[in-house]
Amino acid sequence: MYGESVSPLALLLPAAVYPMLAAIASGLIIYKLEQHKRDRLLFWLIPLLFFLSWLAGATGIHSRWQFPPARAMDWLLVASLLPVLATRLPEQIRMSGFGVSCLLAFGLIAQPLVSRMGGVDLFAQIIGWMLICGIAISSADRQKNAALFPVSLIVMIVMSAVVTGISSSLSIAQLIGALAAVLGGMWLLNRLVAISASGMMAASQAVMALWIMVQAYAHYYGDVSIYALVILSAPLLWTWDKQAHLSIKQLIRTVAISLVPGLLALWMVWPEQSLY
Amino acid sequence: MIKALFTPALLSAALISGSALAADYDIDPAHTTVLFKINHLGFSETVGRFNTFNGSYSYDEAKPSASAIEVTIDAESLDTNHDARDKHIKSPDFLDTKQYPEITFKSKGYKGSATQGTLTGELTLHGVTKDVNLAITKVGEGKDPWGNYRSGFNGSVTIKREEFGVDQMLGGIGNDVTIELFVEGIRK
Numbered sequence: 001m002y003g004e005s006v007s008p009l010a011l012l013l014p015a016a017v018y019p020m021l022a023a024i025a026s027g028l029i030i031y032k033l034e035q036h037k038r039d040r041l042l043f044w045l046i047p048l049l050f051f052l053s054w055l056a057g058a059t060g061i062h063s064r065w066q067f068p069p070a071r072a073m074d075w076l077l078v079a080s081l082l083p084v085l086a087t088r089l090p091e092q093i094r095m096s097g098f099g100v101s102c103l104l105a106f107g108l109i110a111q112p113l114v115s116r117m118g119g120v121d122l123f124a125q126i127i128g129w130m131l132i133c134g135i136a137i138s139s140a141d142r143q144k145n146a147a148l149f150p151v152s153l154i155v156m157i158v159m160s161a162v163v164t165g166i167s168s169s170l171s172i173a174q175l176i177g178a179l180a181a182v183l184g185g186m187w188l189l190n191r192l193v194a195i196s197a198s199g200m201m202a203a204s205q206a207v208m209a210l211w212i213m214v215q216a217y218a219h220y221y222g223d224v225s226i227y228a229l230v231i232l233s234a235p236l237l238w239t240w241d242k243q244a245h246l247s248i249k250q251l252i253r254t255v256a257i258s259l260v261p262g263l264l265a266l267w268m269v270w271p272e273q274s275l276y
Numbered sequence: 277m278i279k280a281l282f283t284p285a286l287l288s289a290a291l292i293s294g295s296a297l298a299a300d301y302d303i304d305p306a307h308t309t310v311l312f313k314i315n316h317l318g319f320s321e322t323v324g325r326f327n328t329f330n331g332s333y334s335y336d337e338a339k340p341s342a343s344a345i346e347v348t349i350d351a352e353s354l355d356t357n358h359d360a361r362d363k364h365i366k367s368p369d370f371l372d373t374k375q376y377p378e379i380t381f382k383s384k385g386y387k388g389s390a391t392q393g394t395l396t397g398e399l400t401l402h403g404v405t406k407d408v409n410l411a412i413t414k415v416g417e418g419k420d421p422w423g424n425y426r427s428g429f430n431g432s433v434t435i436k437r438e439e440f441g442v443d444q445m446l447g448g449i450g451n452d453v454t455i456e457l458f459v460e461g462i463r464k
Binding site: 064071072073112113116167168169170171172220221222223271272273 | 358359360363364366367368369372374375377403441443444
């Protein structure tokens with residue numbers, strides 16, 4: 001952006017390479033455990049492994065990460081585990097449980113902001129986020145195609161990284177990019193070894209939960225337009241045909257459908273002045 | 277005996293009268309500017325400013341060591357004459373103004389004459405507090421045409437942003453940030 005001498009590799013390693021490698025390693029663990037029918041263990045392990053895969057990149061991006069958390073981004077890297085695990089709640093309470101866990105997690109991340117918010121504003125934000133989280137998890141629950149849904153999600157995540165990078169913060173864009181790398185790594189591995197559809201969907205939902213948290217962070221701390229973020233996330237509402245097999249034609253169709261709202265969002269946030 | 281009793285009393289009286297003479301001023305935002313400049317790629321200096329701040333100071337020409345200042349700057353009011361860049365600098369990549377909305381300076385001591393010296397104090401930026409030394413020069417003081425008593429000073433300090441946890445893009449954007457204050461105050 002500034003033509004600075006920071007090497008592109010240094011930016012790429014934590015945002016793409018480390019999380020992707022960690023996701024591939026996680027995928028192999030899942031594959032092996034699935035072969036040994038360790039379903040109960042896998043139920044909670046899948047979201048945890050993908051959270052850790054993202055953390056492998058995120059701690060490189062937020063190199064001042066500290067525990068116990070002191071700053072908002074420290075909290076983001078810890079509290080995001082809550083909604084990730086909430087994606088595994090029983091179906092009848094998943095929607096509300098996921099919404100509440102997102103709010104709890106973001107309450108921790110947004111402590112400095114919450115303390116400055118008025119009562120009405122806070123109430124409106126809570127209702128808004130409960131709605132967004134509820135719609136997101138119920139849409140993800142409706143998905144049955146374990147090959148196309150992750151592709152759509154990866155495209156949306158990449159577009160949100162671009163939108164965030166262009167309109168606000170490179171480090172948040174990297175955090176979002178790391179999510180695309182995690183899901184991309186798992187998706188690529190799934191081309192080589194057969195991971196179950198339920199495993200792939202669980203991984204996708206875990207990544208989606210993280211994505212919601214990082215987007216909320218981008219909106220509140222990076223001032224990224226909420227309208228742009230909601231528009232680029234609209235393809236979540238699209239239910240991919242369960243019977244559709246992965247083919248070049250299907251892949252192009254999926255990418256195109258998922259890309260168009262992202263391009264609209266990018267147009268919305270594109271700065272009037274030239275980039276600097 | 278009498279001398280022993282009176283010396284502390286006289287000293288106290290002198291101190292009290294000294295502090296009573298120190299005048300307190302409110303910073304006049306209309307005639308005060310907080311600038312910063314930072315190197316861009318080694319080619320030039322990029323200059324920015326903060327448009328919203330408040331503060332007060334005490335100044336006594338007869339006893340400059342009693343001078344003190346407190347300034348609070350609204351970090352969100354950053355202005356580098358480029359909206360997209362302002363948004364980026366305010367983002368978590370740099371100042372993270374949503375989390376750290378204020379930049380403050382509180383002086384701890386002054387060394388120097390009534391017209392020139394070094395003001396030591398605590399600068400809190402990006403949630404990190406460090407001691408810094410501001411080089412201060414007095415510009416002038418006196419009554420304005422409306423009868424208010426004013427005084428004005430220039431101050432300058434160079435900090436390393438990395439020490440305040442603002443360490444993104446150190447390759448292209450300088451580590452040294454020069455902060456310049458052009459302060460005018462109205463006596464209370």
